[in-house]
Amino acid sequence: xxxxxxxxxxxxxxxxxxxxxxxxxxxxxxxxxxxxxxxxxxxxxxxxxxxxxxxxxxxxxxxxxxxxxxxxxxxxxxxxxxxxxxxxxxxxxxxxxxxxxxxxxxxxxxxxxxxxxxxxxxxxxxxxxxxxxxxxxxxxxxxxxxxxxxxxxxxxxxxxxxxxxxxxxxxxxxxxxxxxxxxxxxxxxxxxxxxxxxxxxxx
Amino acid sequence: xxxxxxxxxxxxxxxxxxxxxxxxxxxxxxxxxxxxxxxxxxxxxxxxxxxxxxxxxxxxxxxxxxxxxxxxxxxxxxxxxxxxxxxxxxxxxxxxxxxxxxxxxxxxxxxxxxxxxxxxxxxxxxxxxxxxxxxxxxxxxxxxxxxxxxxxxxxxxxxxxxxxxxxxxxxxxxxxxxxxxxxxxxxxxxxxxxxxxxxxxxxxxxxxxxx
Numbered sequence: 001x002x003x004x005x006x007x008x009x010x011x012x013x014x015x016x017x018x019x020x021x022x023x024x025x026x027x028x029x030x031x032x033x034x035x036x037x038x039x040x041x042x043x044x045x046x047x048x049x050x051x052x053x054x055x056x057x058x059x060x061x062x063x064x065x066x067x068x069x070x071x072x073x074x075x076x077x078x079x080x081x082x083x084x085x086x087x088x089x090x091x092x093x094x095x096x097x098x099x100x101x102x103x104x105x106x107x108x109x110x111x112x113x114x115x116x117x118x119x120x121x122x123x124x125x126x127x128x129x130x131x132x133x134x135x136x137x138x139x140x141x142x143x144x145x146x147x148x149x150x151x152x153x154x155x156x157x158x159x160x161x162x163x164x165x166x167x168x169x170x171x172x173x174x175x176x177x178x179x180x181x182x183x184x185x186x187x188x189x190x191x192x193x194x195x196x197x198x199x200x201x202x203x
Numbered sequence: 204x205x206x207x208x209x210x211x212x213x214x215x216x217x218x219x220x221x222x223x224x225x226x227x228x229x230x231x232x233x234x235x236x237x238x239x240x241x242x243x244x245x246x247x248x249x250x251x252x253x254x255x256x257x258x259x260x261x262x263x264x265x266x267x268x269x270x271x272x273x274x275x276x277x278x279x280x281x282x283x284x285x286x287x288x289x290x291x292x293x294x295x296x297x298x299x300x301x302x303x304x305x306x307x308x309x310x311x312x313x314x315x316x317x318x319x320x321x322x323x324x325x326x327x328x329x330x331x332x333x334x335x336x337x338x339x340x341x342x343x344x345x346x347x348x349x350x351x352x353x354x355x356x357x358x359x360x361x362x363x364x365x366x367x368x369x370x371x372x373x374x375x376x377x378x379x380x381x382x383x384x385x386x387x388x389x390x391x392x393x394x395x396x397x398x399x400x401x402x403x404x405x406x407x408x409x410x411x412x413x414x
Contacts, residue, residue, distance in 0.1 A: 027241045033234060040230075041222035048223050061225075062233055066240055136221040139214060158211045159218050186210070 016080050024072045032069055039082070040065070043089050047154050050093035052148070060096060064089035090160060094170050097148055117123050133194060142192045150185035157182050 020038070023031025044061050051057035068085050075084055142150050152171060156162040157178075162170070167178045305398060 027244060029234075029237060029241060032237050032241075033230075036225075036230065036233060036237075040225045044223040044225055045218070049218070051240065053273045057223075058229055062236065065233065069240065070244075098226075134217065136217040139217055139367065158214050190210075 018077070021075065021077065021081065022070060027069075036065060041086055042082070043085065045136075046086060046089050047093060049143055049159065050090070050097065050145055050151070052151075060089070060093050063096070064092040067092055069143075086160075090156075091170075094152065094156075097152060098171060100148065134196065138196055139193075142189060142196070145192060146185060146188055149181050150188060153178055153181040154185040154189065173199060 003017050020031050024035055040061065043064060044057065047057040047060040048054070048065065051060055068088050071088065075081065092106075143154070146154065149171075153167055155166045156170070157164070164175045164178045164182075167173075168175045171178070
């Protein structure tokens, strides 16, 4: 990295959130781009978790960022700004997929009894997963293979820390559906992770 | 249950500081979108030409619509207030009217039906004649009603000499008609309307007998 580039990057990082937010509230393009530079990688990671592919993730990020700029005047600077912008992006992703996946929840509910509940084997696999160090990118790849309903519930409950009641409200499903979706999502995740671990061990 | 929590924790931990880099191409695309967003977003602090244009277009539209509505209502009122012709010049016996019902009191609304007059020297055709005028030259002439004329200016523009081979001379005279008008809504308007009627009188000369 050249010294000038390093200087520019360090200058950018020196601009604190309050200045960026104040500039964004005045619709100053420079500050809006500074906000993007600072938070886009983190927000893109969130979008990748919820999206089925990279293109969708980029669309979600773009849409979510415009929503952030549109609503930034409502931000009162009381809570964490990172949590606030993350919430906007998550809600945007939920709304995006809610339109598409509503019927899929029903489809999944019909197939609830097709799963075999072999708890002992599951526990063994889980311990293997805990021992293995899996990259977040690998987990994202597994997430993408999951059905939309599973992925949404898993993301909301496990990573973003929403309760089942909140998930049910956000996704427009019942609490029991949310719970069953999570249970099956975990099982599918474990099975898919096991395959990855086996492939890693073979290599 | 414990292992579930551990698994959840591990997944959560793996995503804790995870960041996905954004491509430069995407950044440029978003930058353009943000510029457009700023341009379109209404803000008094950044009141731009777009909103100014919209405001001007809005004002012009409102004004034009109100003017059109006003003109329409004026026209409606004028039609409703049909003016009745009460008195005519003594030489004119009758005028063609817009409605058959008001034959007794001929209506002259915005449009006054007046006639194109053709003078026949030979015979007086009373069946076609609606106006009979005695000329100053003591020649008895018959005026035939042919067309509808909106106003005196219209009469002037639309009068064309007929291509009748029998017509030899064309004489143009001016006739002033004083009309007293009454509105349709039983309100008597005592204004005197002065209507200038230009008439083209064509006099047909008698054919010379072959010697």
